[in-house]
């Protein structure tokens with residue numbers, strides 16, 4: 001077992017995106033600040049899918065937007081292929097941003113209702129001066145019939161089909177990383193499975209690297225190579241999917257897994273039940289941020305913040321008293 005120190009939740013393969021000590025802040029009124037993301041670090045290997053999970057408000061979207069510098073983070077480093085994005089501006093940032101595309105939760109509102117699909121999907125190449133003749137190809141790739149879909153407007157499609165259009169709009173820019181922020185949360189369960197399957201197919205076909213954000217661990221567990229669990233702006237645990245699901249060490253991860261119907265882990269309720277809402281990130285608890293809801297909390301948890309440390313070959317954890325059966 002390795003120790004803590006300056007390790008950064010390394011991916012083992014070629015690193016495409018390296019995120020270090022990311023901090024995102026917003027004004028919270030009356031001169032106060034909300035630190036939505038509070039020192040998050042992780043690596044993304046080329047070709048991998050990283051799932052990011054955590055309750056509403058834990059900072060998933062803020063972290064995702066900071067990766068694409070919209071807006072740039074308050075502090076920290078985001079390096080794509082060794083290029084420091086936080087140091088770029090103007091045309092250099094715009095060109096690099098093309099390589100990182102985002103897909104959002106609500107596909108219908110993210111598509112211009114007055115435009116036809118051909119214009120919506122073809123707009124990016126016009127803006128970036130790329131060849132625009134790939135519209136039919138990407139529509140076909142996302143499972144839409146170019147002949148009929150391209151001339152219609154968004155309101156003529158279902159939610160799932162609109163998400164396919166959003167994916168086509170991202171794909172046509174030939175991105176390396178696609179950050180999917182709750183891409184299936186607004187869709188029916190049957191449609192969710194189709195969109196997840198589509199993203200997996202496209203990942204192989206276009207050699208994409210994916211960040212897949214969800215509040216529900218059940219959604220990401222089958223599509224992610226590794227999963228990062230966030231709580232109140234911090235990383236609790238990061239591990240390969242199968243290991244995280246079968247040997248969760250952080251009490252919060254264990255609670256998330258226990259809440260998956262048929263999740264496969266027979267964990268005692270006393271060890272996994274958490275109640276109430278997360279505290280406000282404007283004034284997080286001292287010590288461990290999870291301590292006000294943690295079934296394992298002890299005096300040390302209020303005094304000393306647990307630092308992220310390596311507890312297995314590819315397993316990272318921030319907890320003073322992890323589940324003994326796993327670590």
Ligand SMILES: Nc1ncnc2c1ncn2[C@@H]1O[C@H](COP(=O)(O)OP(=O)(O)OP(=O)(O)O)[C@@H](O)[C@H]1O
Nearest residue numbers: 026027036055056057058059060061062063215281
């Ligand atoms: N533009 C903003 N101005 C002020 N506060 C913000 C802003 N955006 C996010 N926040 C706050 O930052 C924190 C993190 O929000 P964020 O949207 O990143 O969480 P999330 O994990 O994506 O939540 P959800 O699952 O609901 O999408 C929350 O407390 C939120 O209220």
Ligand code: SF4
Nearest residue numbers: 288291294301319320
């Ligand atoms: S450090 Fe303490 S409060 Fe935080 S998750 Fe671990 S046991 Fe719970």
Ligand SMILES: [Mg+2]
Nearest residue numbers: 060061062181
């Ligand atoms: Mg969000």
